[in-house]
Amino acid sequence: MDELNIIKIIQNNLKYKGSSHVVKSIGDDCAVVGMGENNYLTITTDMMFRSSHFPNILSPFQIGHRVITANLSDIASMGAKPLGIVVSMGFNNPSKKFIEELTKGINYATELYCCPIIGGDTNKSKELTLCGTAFGIASNPLYRYNGNVGDDIVITNDIGKVYCAFKILEMIETDKKHNNLIEEYSEIMEKLYMPIAQVKMGLLLNKYNYASSCCDISDGLGKELFYMGNFEVKSKKLINAMPKIVIEFCNRFNLNPVEVALNSGEEWELLFTTNKYDKINNILNKYDNTKIIKLKKIGKIIDKGHYLDDEILHTSGYVHKWSDKNE
C-alpha cells in the first residue's frame, strides 16, 4: 500500500471533528485553532527516520538542526510567530558524542528561530527517530489556497540547490570517483546540510498582510504550485531564480534546469502570491539590513489552467527517497 492510500484510509476513519475552535485541521502546512481575540494557534508535526529522512552525509548536528527547521518551515509558511516545539526522540544505542552533537544542533536551530524546546520524550527504537511538533501564534494565518487572479507568484531566495545536492550523493553512490564533487559544489551542498526556515519572511508577510496565499517548498515547487490556484509560470523566470552554480551544474551534468527547479524538495523557501510585490520588496529592504532574503517572481495566478510557458503543467514534485531495505 502506498502513502496516499494509507492517508485516504486514515482520513476516512478519523471522523470526529470536535469543537468549532478548529479553523483548519488536515490539509495545510499547519492546523489552525482559534484562541479568541484574533489569536490563532498554528500547529505542525514532522516525524523523521534515520534511513528515510537523513542522508548519511549529514552530521548529528545537522540532523538536529534539520528536524527543527522542517517543523519551523511550516510555522513560517503560516506567517506565525514560533511559540515552542516539543521533540520526541527514539535512539538505537547512541554514543554520548552523537547525542551531544544532535542536541547542540537542535539548540542552535531553536535559538536561530527563537523557538524554545518546551518538552519531549525519549525512547529506545530500532533506528534514530525524531518527531517534532511546533506551535506558533498568528493574528492572521496565511493559507495555501487564496491566490487571486493577477497576483504575482513569488519565491524567497532561490531554488534548485537541494535537487543537485541529492544528485551529487546519488552519483557518489554509483561511483566513488565523484567524491570530489562535494567539495567542488560546497555552495550547493550547504543547503542540504543547513537549510533555513523562512520564519522572518513569514512574519513580515503576516504583519503587512500583503500575501494572498503562502506555503513552504518542501515537496517541490511542481507540486506546491498546484495549491495556489490556476497559474502560469515562466521558465525564464524560474531559471532566473536559480543560483549560477546550479545552472552551471545542470549544464555540466545534462540536467534540465526547469525540471530541477520544479522537483527540488526540502528547499524550505516560501512560495507566496501577492498583488503588492513592490511594497513587500520595499519593506524587506527596510527590515532585513543584512539583505539576506531575496524575492523572485516566477509567474502569475491566472483565470484558468496550469501553465509552464505555453504548455500545460502536470503535478509533480519531490518524493521522499525511502530505501527499499525498509519495505
Place this chain on the structure above:
Amino acid sequence: MDELNIIKIIQNNLKYKGSSHVVKSIGDDCAVVGMGENNYLTITTDMMFRSSHFPNILSPFQIGHRVITANLSDIASMGAKPLGIVVSMGFNNPSKKFIEELTKGINYATELYCCPIIGGDTNKSKELTLCGTAFGIASNPLYRYNGNVGDDIVITNDIGKVYCAFKILEMIETDKKHNNLIEEYSEIMEKLYMPIAQVKMGLLLNKYNYASSCCDISDGLGKELFYMGNFEVKSKKLINAMPKIVIEFCNRFNLNPVEVALNSGEEWELLFTTNKYDKINNILNKYDNTKIIKLKKIGKIIDKGHYLDDEILHTSGYVHKWSDKNE
C-alpha cells in the same frame, strides 16, 4: 547508555529557553505556555514503538486508543480542557485492515475525550511508530509539586490491575498453559486493553481549584508520589484502593499487594493532593451521574520524609519493558 543519562545530556545541551511565555517546559506532565488573560496552553508528547510500548495482545483498535489515552492523561493531570492532538505515524508494510482498525481506535478515543485529531504525518518505518502531541487549555494548570502539609493524597478509581495484567502476559510467555488466565481475569485485562484518561476529573479539579497538586499515574505510584512532596502512605488504604479481583490475584500468585499498587504503571489514574476531599467528593457526586469515578484517600502530605506506614519508602516505579532485541 541508559535513558536517564541520555536525558541528562539532552537537558545540558538544550540551553535556549526562549520567551517569557513559557511558564513550564521540561519537568511536569505538560509544558505550559501563557497565552494571555489567564489562559494557559498545556502541551504533551508521547512517542510509542510497536516492540516497546504495545504488548502483542493489543488489537490495532486498542493501540490506536492507547496512543491517544497516554497523551490525554497528561492533559488531564494538568486539569486542562483538550483542544486537539496531532498524531504522526510510521508504518512497516501495514495491511489495509490494520490501518482501518488502528484509526478507528484513534477516532473512538478522540471522541471519548472530545479532542479532535487536527494534523499528523505518515511515514514508512522499521516498525509501527506512533507519536502523539496533545494540547489543552487551562485557566489554572495543576502542577505536580505543590502538595501542602496536611493535604490528603488521593487517587481516582483503583490501582493494581495493569501490573497484574502484565504479570499474566509474562506467565503466558513462560508457559502457554496460563492462557486461560486471560479469560478468567478479563476484568483485570480490560484495563490494559482500554485504559481511560481521567479528563473529566482533571476538569473538575481545575474548575473548583481544590487540588494543590496533581499528576497521572503513568510510571507507577511508587515513583509519582515523590513528586508531591513529603508523604506518608498507609498500606491499609492502598489495599482498600485495589479492586477485589486484584487482591484475589495477588493472593493466588503470591504477590505482595502493596508492591503491586506501588509498581503498577500506565494506570492513567490521577494522583492528587487536597485539603478539601469532602467537597471534591460532593461535587463529583453532583456532576458524575453515572458514578463511574471513585476517589480513594491513600495517605497524607507530611512535614518531612517519605513513609509507607512506619517505614521509609524509596523511589521505585514502573520501567518500560524494552525488549532486548532492540538494544
